[in-house]
Amino acid sequence: MTMSNTGGRRRPPTIHDVAREAGVSRGTVSRVLNGGHYVSPSAQEAVNAAIRKTGYVVNRHARSLITGRSDSVGFLLTEPQERFFEDPNFNVLLSACTQALAAHDIPLLLMLAGTEDERRRITRYITAGHVDGVLLVSSHSGDPVAEQLREAGVPLVQCGKPMGLGSKVSYVAADDRDGARDMVRHLLSRGRRRIGMVSGPLDTPGGVDRLAGYKEVLTEAGVEIDERLIVSGDYSRASGEAGCARLLAQAPDMDAVFVASDLMAQGALAALRRAGRRVPEDVSVGGFDDSVAATEATPALTTIRQPYDRISSEMVRVLLAQIGGEDPAAVILPTELVKREST
Amino acid sequence: MTMSNTGGRRRPPTIHDVAREAGVSRGTVSRVLNGGHYVSPSAQEAVNAAIRKTGYVVNRHARSLITGRSDSVGFLLTEPQERFFEDPNFNVLLSACTQALAAHDIPLLLMLAGTEDERRRITRYITAGHVDGVLLVSSHSGDPVAEQLREAGVPLVQCGKPMGLGSKVSYVAADDRDGARDMVRHLLSRGRRRIGMVSGPLDTPGGVDRLAGYKEVLTEAGVEIDERLIVSGDYSRASGEAGCARLLAQAPDMDAVFVASDLMAQGALAALRRAGRRVPEDVSVGGFDDSVAATEATPALTTIRQPYDRISSEMVRVLLAQIGGEDPAAVILPTELVKREST
DNA sequence: TTCTCTACTGTGAACGCTCACAGAGCATCA
DNA sequence: TGATGCTCTGTGAGCGTTCACAGTAGAGAA
Incomplete structure (x- = not known):
């Protein structure tokens, strides 16, 4: 009927x-x-x-009503959306987190906080207890959403080291500094001495730490730090291209460049190609991430592998522990040098 | 205390x-x-x-308990995960769907059905009524999950035309055939006559329709269909490269190639570069999608723009209507030719 | 006036589950 | 023997909503 x-x-x-x-x-x-x-x-x-x-x-609703838990977790992205579109790492992270949660029978809610309006709505949604915890992707410093959630006592795990170290917040990150050291040592071992660097944004720990590792190894090796060999980008392809072009203008004798992300390194390759430099014969190029961008580039990029699958599973592990009442924790995972054609 | x-x-x-x-x-x-x-x-x-x-x-749980609705929607991906990593279109689709739903205050649950095990778990989750409806991305034919959900009466909207047309299922798709026609007409207008095609998988409507559009325009124009100028790939970059290499071997006089996705077109560009053919001087290359892959390619790809933002909002609109009791609906959206350097 | 209709408001009963509690059965020990 | 524990089970209450229903007040018609 x-x-x-x-x-x-x-x-x-x-x-x-x-x-x-x-x-x-x-x-x-x-x-x-x-x-x-x-x-x-x-x-x-x-x-x-x-x-x-x-x-x-x-019936999860009935259960949640009485337990107060929702048995679901939010995946919150406060980066500008374009980065989400562009950067292949987000995909890996998102996918791996979804799967790690699925193993615990916990659904993942995708939350994109692009506009101020969305930010407010999402914050209310989360603080109202509609998710038990949040996996946060936000490399930029002073994220107001993160701060608000922390104050509200929402279990939170950040991907990447947060900027304000004073606040006790969980995070999982790759060892940026050590990865950078490995890459620069590798470039030195190839006989390069005029090594440039396109760093990440210097208001992010990733940006700062990779630059620090670069400087550290050069100093150790007795190579002078030349500020003309250092510029910073915003992890986008375009900024890598622009940054590398600037390096070439400032220091034409550059014989290698360490670029703080594969996507920026793609841009750097384009700049070098346009300048008529051969890679790796004239200039070696090292990336960071080991994303698909590294293998798709021509030539394929030597890069520092960030273990995104392990980062994801650790984020989930730490978050669930925190939901279970444990204290916030910081996890730093080792990186790995992946040699390819560009060095 | x-x-x-x-x-x-x-x-x-x-x-x-x-x-x-x-x-x-x-x-x-x-x-x-x-x-x-x-x-x-x-x-x-x-x-x-x-x-x-x-x-x-x-409190949504209390509300859901009594209304029987969950006021949430699942975004289900039954494609192999690698495609998710690789294809920039998924990001756009996912992000736009999330935002369109957010406007209705409806959270999106991300569901990845990679393994058989996950598929079963997800099906149970959905049919148990934990989401009100499902946005499904699955271009391959005979998807058992889709069939099961349909049988269980779960509101469902598919992205892209489904293969089995007999079943009454909602979908939103771009006009593949018309897009292909536009591209081939464009290549003809550039004076090309030996136009190759790397199609998508021929067990998908997208694969079939774009090939049909290609053949239709050539026939109209009085250009003979040469089977040596036609191969099919699986939308991956690698298959585009291999496909284009095969075309070059089978028909060395090819002066243009229409590749059914931008990602495959990137591969095709690599194959042409390796074969020493200049693009667009020797061979024009046309892609499909207008994803970031198109603008990142060198040279930038002429392509057919799929309106993913509109596809997303239509998917959400149709799904919500169906949840509200309306009949399943099919929506076909127009495409647009975007001219760049590769033709 | 009285009756009806409309606009609005309050109340109790669900929805499906978990949790605290009480209690039953059985073994162990003084 | 009775007291004490242990394992196991059933019961009632309640989580925070919505929904159906009953009921009130005021306007307009008879």
Whole structure:
């Protein structure tokens, strides 16, 4: 009669139906559902059979209403959206986080805070308790959203080291400084001495730390730091191109350049090509990330691999621990030099 | 005393608190929350003031428990994950869908069905009613997940035309055939006659339709269809490179090639470069999608713009309509020729 | 006046689950 | 033997909403 055109979903079985089917009470079914402690093996078995038979799936809304947990997690991106489109790393991160959460049966809610309006709406949504915790991607410093969430006591794990170190916030990051050291040592081992650097934004720890590693190794090796060999970009391809062009203008004798992201390195390759420099014969190029941009570039980029899969799983691990009541934690993961054609 | 280290969230205000504050009953508050019909202006005003004062946010779990709706939507990707990493279009689609839903205050749950196991879990999650509807990205034919969801009566909108046309399922797609026609006409207008094609997979409507458009225009123009000028790829960069190399081997006199995706076109450019052909002097290259891959390519690609932002907003519109009880609908959106350096 | 209709408001009962509690059965120990 | 523990089970209450229903007040018609 009232069969709707959408196919007419029928009322799904409740815990009551399962209890009746198994010949036990709601309480027992609930106990089986939540770990099965204090349940006799026979009841356990009967309930599981009843669940299979009825096709029962727990109603998360009802559960959340009473537990106060939502059993869901937000993935919040406060970067400008274009970066999301452009940077292949976000995809890996997002995908790996989704999968890591799925293993715990926790859905991921994607939240994009582009405009001020969205930012406000999302903050309200989160602080209202509609997610248990937040995975935050925001490399820029002084993110007001992060601060607000922290104040509201929302479990939070940031991807990448946050700028204000005073605040006790969880984060998972690759060892930027050490990665940079490896790359510059590698360039030195190739006989390069006039090594340029296109760093990331200097209001981000990633930008600062990679530059610090670069300077550290050069100083160790007795190579003079030349400020004309240093510029900074914003991780976009275009800024890599512009930055490298500037380096070439300021220091025409540059024989290598360490670029703080693969995407910027792609841009740098374009600038070098336009300037008629051969890579790696005239100028070696080193990237950072080991994203698909590195393998797609011509020539393929030597780069520093950031273990995004491990970063993702650690972010999820730390977040769930924090939701479980543990203290915030910082995790730094090792990077790896990946040699390809550009050096 | 029991202040937890997470900062101690306090109990959020309920509809009851708002009612007390406003001096009205729960029912009145609820009515204000849901459209405000049959509420006096004075009560309306009092309730809104109370909401602002208490910082009340509706508890979605409680609401969902009684309405049966979850007020959330799943974004389901059944493609192999690598495509997700590689193809910039997915980002645009995902991001635009998230934003379009956000405008309706509906969160998006990201669901990646890579393995068989995940597929099963996700299907159960969806059919249990934990989302009101699903935005599905799956260009390949005979997707068992789609079929299962359709049978379960879950509102569903697919991105791209589905293969089995018999089944009544909503979809939003660009006009592939017409886009292909525009591109081939454009190549003809550049004086090209030996026009090759690297199509998409021929078990997808996109693959079939773009090839059909290609053949149609050539036939109209009186140009003979030469099967040696036609190969098919899988939309990946690598397959574009391999496909174009094969075309060059089979038909060395090829003077243009229409490649069914920008990513494949990037590969084709690489193959042409390696073969020593200049683009566009010796061979014109046309892509499809107008993704960032098109502007990043050297030379920048002439391509067919798919209106992904409109596709996204239409997908959301159609899905919400279907959740609201309307019949499934198909939407075909026009494409646009974008001329750049490669032709 | 009385009756009807409309605009508005309050109340109790759900929704499906978890949790605290009480209590039953059984073994162990003084 | 009774007290004490342990394992296991059922029951009622309640989470924060919405919804159906009943009911009130005022305007207009009979």
